[in-house]
Amino acid sequence: MPKRGAKILRCVVLGVMVLSVTGCARSQKILERLAIDHTIGYDLDDDQKLFVTAAIINQGEGGKEVKQELITVEADSSKEAKIKLSRQTSRNIVTGQLRNTLYSTEVARKGIRRLIENLVRDPSISPRVKITVVNGSVNELLSSEFPDHPNTSQYVDHLLQKNWKNQNIPQVNVYQFTRDLLDDGIDPVAPVVRRRGDNVLVDGLGLFKDDRYVGKLSADYNMLFAMSRGKYRQGEIYIKLDYQDLDGSVMLGTVSSDKKFKVWRKRAGGFVVEMLLEVKGDIMEYTGNVPLGNSRDIPKIQQGISSYISDKMERMVAIMQEKGSDNVGLGKQIRNSISYKEWKSLNWDEVYPEVTFRCTVKTKIKSTGEIMEVPAFKP
Amino acid sequence: MKERLYSSHIALLVFMIQTGVAALSLSRKAAVYFGTNGWLSILILGCAAALNIVLIAMVNRIGNGISVFEIMDKSIPRFITIPIYFFLTAYFAIIGCLVGKQYIHIFQLIAFPSASPLMLKGCFDLLVLFLVTKGIYNIGKTATVFSMLILWMFFLLFAFSNDFELERMTPFVFKGGRNMLSGAVEMFAAFAGYELILFVMPYADRSKKWMRSVQIGNLMTTLTYLSLVFVSFGFFSLEQLKIMLYPLLDMLAYIQLPFVERLENLLFSFLLFTVVVTSSMYTWSACENAQNIFPKADRKVMSLFIVFVMFLISVIPDTLFELELWLKVVSYVEVALSFLFPIFLILLLLIQKRSGVKSHA
Amino acid sequence: MASNQEPVTLTHVLHDFDQCVDIVHRHFPLLSADIVFFDHLIDNNALERDILRPFANIQADEMHNLLMDSQFRAVTDHKKIIEGILKGDAAVFHCTSVYLVALYGPSSRAIEQSETEAVIIGPHDAFTESAFTNLSLIRRKLKSSHLKVVQLSVGEVVKCDVFVLYIDGIANMDYVNVMIERIRDIEIDIIVDSNMLVQHIDDYPNTIFPLFLTSERPDLIVSKLSGGKVAVIMDESPSVISGPTSLFEFFTSPDDYYQRWVIGTATRILRYIAFIITITFTAAYVSITTYHYEMIPENLLYTLIESRNRVPFPPVFEALLMEITIELLREAGARLPSKIGQTIGIVGGIVIGQAAVQAGLTSNILIIAVALSAIASFVIPSYVMSASIRFARFFLIVLAGLWGNFGLMVGISVIIIHLSKLTSLGSSYITPVAPLEFQDWKDLFIRGPFWMLKERPTQSRTRNKVRQKMKR
Incomplete structure (x- = not known):
């Protein structure tokens, strides 16, 4: 026998249930009624105004194949662009599936802080949205058709994804970009892509000073940059030997590396940062003159590899120092080695170019592949 | 066969009451x-809470487990x-409703921007x-099941x-912060x-173990918060962390699985379990108090x-800002209350002990 | 002359069975005796042995001596006589006294395999409708004088025998007494099956979940009894009740114990996964396609959009439509003979499914979701529980359609709150979880190796906790 209280309770519950049935219809986002934003690109037009290109996954009426559609609009901000864009499509534009944002070098040079900020602000946008700089016009890249890849925006996205998986480029998404942007000891980077013929290629690494694009690191430095940033696993690296009497080249496979930093002060003021890098790998290809079978010569090759890597690493940092962007994060190392007060009183922008960077590499060759040394032919 | 609140229930119940939406912004x-x-700072706060629980345990010890109301009614x-x-x-x-309202607000923020918050809140309140x-026994049992559905999320930190x-x-400790003291009070919420x-005291299993299980519950909360905040300090940069409204939400959004991504709103909906328990327990305490004002009222109707x-009440604050402000004020009161009330009760008990031999304890 | 000597009770009895053509009345003028019985309730051999042959061999004056034999029970109460005849006794009328002879032995179903709870290995016998056969099946497996059987009867108009079984020294007498009390308290005209009986004795009549385990398998009931639970056998019903029960018992099957423990554990975990799939899969589809498009991974996005593209309904209606179709197929299949049932499966599953997708009524991914959750629901060993869970699923689908993930969680919360309220014979329905008893987990969530299963379940609250002492 339910008591009176329980009875009233049940009536109320039932009443509210019935009322709520009419509830959420407005906020429904039924999949097939959406225009799903895949990629947004930003260009500057001649009047220095933002020119937004959106690649949208469009499904076509009545069960046609899902295709990509491009809509473009001129706007002051990304959100204004969204409003304007929505006038051009019959469906609701949603950004929850946004995968990639492209910035032309012109836009990036002016600073992309505002644009990134709004990506972070919008809760529907994933922190995994990629940030990519395009060498050239974004609109042109997105609207060009690649015969082997029907869906350009997806092609670019997958290209970046693959290169990131192979550790050719660092993964740069909204979260990581913001993180490095706001950290006081490091500056962000972003991969640069460019159209070449019937393909898109990774053109190198865009260096940012704060939120401004200041220059590009050529694609040769990709591996080294990856090594300098974190643990490097299962990569491949091509090395030109030029050490003592060594020549030829080595291709190291299944490379793994680990880095450590050491910081000390110069007597004359300023800092020295030394990077201790340990590289391990298997030789996959070798064209040098020193025979590999000889265990005495392996250390020599190891040294050759080490010197190549350390030279190149130092050159890479020199490029960055020249541009004033601390993308490796030397500041972080220095910050962690001095007191808080000193760090805060440091004018980092002035100190940074004067920091001496040294790289010491220790290479270990795990194996030289499946063959023993082929004996040299004696005529 | 009368059901009891076992000590394991108490530990998990305490854990579930403590954890809630506050975890989102804690880091x-x-x-x-x-x-x-x-x-x-989480460690410090956890210890403070543990100390406070010792106070409550003293109330329990001195009063021999009689209810707060009995203590009060005896001499006031x-x-x-x-x-x-x-x-x-x-x-x-008010706390019960604000906690729920905050949850609903955040849910709206991430998933239903255009839905009526009243409808969602109404649904939430029905659940409460x-x-x-x-x-209370079934709240305890429910909290236990709910905590099983929440605790696995700990592994997501990996x-x-x-x-x-x-x-x-x-390497710097506590540098670059501000208003540390008032901030600590706010975080203590x-x-x-x-x-x-x-x-809950009078309903609990009569053994000394159960006060220990309150400590265990608090320890669980502290460890959960600690690992969570620790991970977010290594995951986000400091300045980034300062601007994130709900860093935990962004962390959850970052998780990607092969068959599903953007887990934040699914995982956030899991928090419903703890928020419901929190809100229910506050409501239940409100009911307990009201029952003492109107002893004859039908509990269900009340x-x-x-x-x-x-x-x-929850209709009034309708922006997230307002809500956070309310919560801030309420949390100050809450901190004061949670320390002063047990002290007050201890004093009361001591006076009773001295003056009267009436209590056969 | 015979009619004059007929005792009053015989006419009364015959009058009571007026218009019952199946009653048999035989008159022995030489012995001035009458016997009345139902031909189809008695064992003809017993009749021959206990009544007919002795009657043929004696004279009228020896009748008194014969009736002193043990098979003749003198009865004076008219009501008792009627009851006895209905229970398969033969009533012997001699002079003014009446005797009942127990000859009960109706033709009954032979012991067969259980259709609803088949196992692949392990004993294949199943309970039948006869309570005595069932008792014998249990006693054969539990040869112990500690196995106690209490007889009760239920039904005001029609009495039906109910037997409460427990093992003395293992079962908690509180449970036994509560069970007996509840059965005694039933006041109803008639109860036909033990699944009906269950609903009269459970703690919460309005829940959708079964609060007692009913099973047709003697080995299962024996294991429950030895675990300290109480069993109830009802005559004329092949399912035997056991209690107190926890929710998780419905996910165990006796053959978990007949396999190696790793395989048994894997099967058990599979069932829990099946449970989760059944209850949430379609609801998650509805929730994601209606509100949370951002959760779909990119690779799946295109396929999902394409398959949803032609569907004219919102996902909730689409899902409800297909779920109801599946339930229709299941119900139709269950009612029809097994051969036609298969045809229904093929026609329904393949033809309707295929056609619905082609006609653009549903998306093919939904068909997969619905079919998967239906199949998963049949993995759960208990039919009653599987039906409850399928019902709960509809509730979740509707909520997911209303509020997406929030609705889904609200639904799950409601179910959990409801479950934590439930009790079975006064003990918590979700026992090893709340109250938290980790030692039970190794026998409910996994099937631990036997050296781990040393204690009886805590839910039984037995004094005799230790089940095995082997140190290995």
């Missing part, structure tokens, strides 16, 4: 108020206790009502191992909730009334 607050390595005239009960009822009801009317970097934490155990009033 931001730690960063803003304590600056570098702010995660250490009824015209004074009634306003106190009334205040407590109103106060607990549904749980509260089942009584998903961030790739982007976690110790160097980001810097994330730990609050264990004080409701005062009202719960209905209180939940309805809670629903009405």
